[in-house]
Amino acid sequence: MLIKIIVAVLLLLILASLGSGLFFLISDRGHSPRTVKALTVRITLSIGLFILLMIAYATGLIKPHGVVQREPAPAAHIQ
Helix, strand or coil: CHHHHHHHHHHHHHHHHHHHHHHHHHHHCCCCCHHHHHHHHHHHHHHHHHHHHHHHHHHCCCCCCCCCCCCCCCCCCCC
16 A cells, blocks of 8 residues: 555656646746756656566565456357
């Protein structure tokens, strides 16, 4: 459960960094290093999240699962 909370928080931080980068791009008209710093933070958080997910998978904290298999509908007999 803790890993899910960490992933959710990291995703929110990534979105916040993306939003701040957009805000700085619009307000500074691209003449400030704040946009680059905000996007660098976003990339760093994204890479960190990816590494965290790989470690969590390798240690068994998260397990992949597929779509639930359902029984196939009975086929109509064609004669």
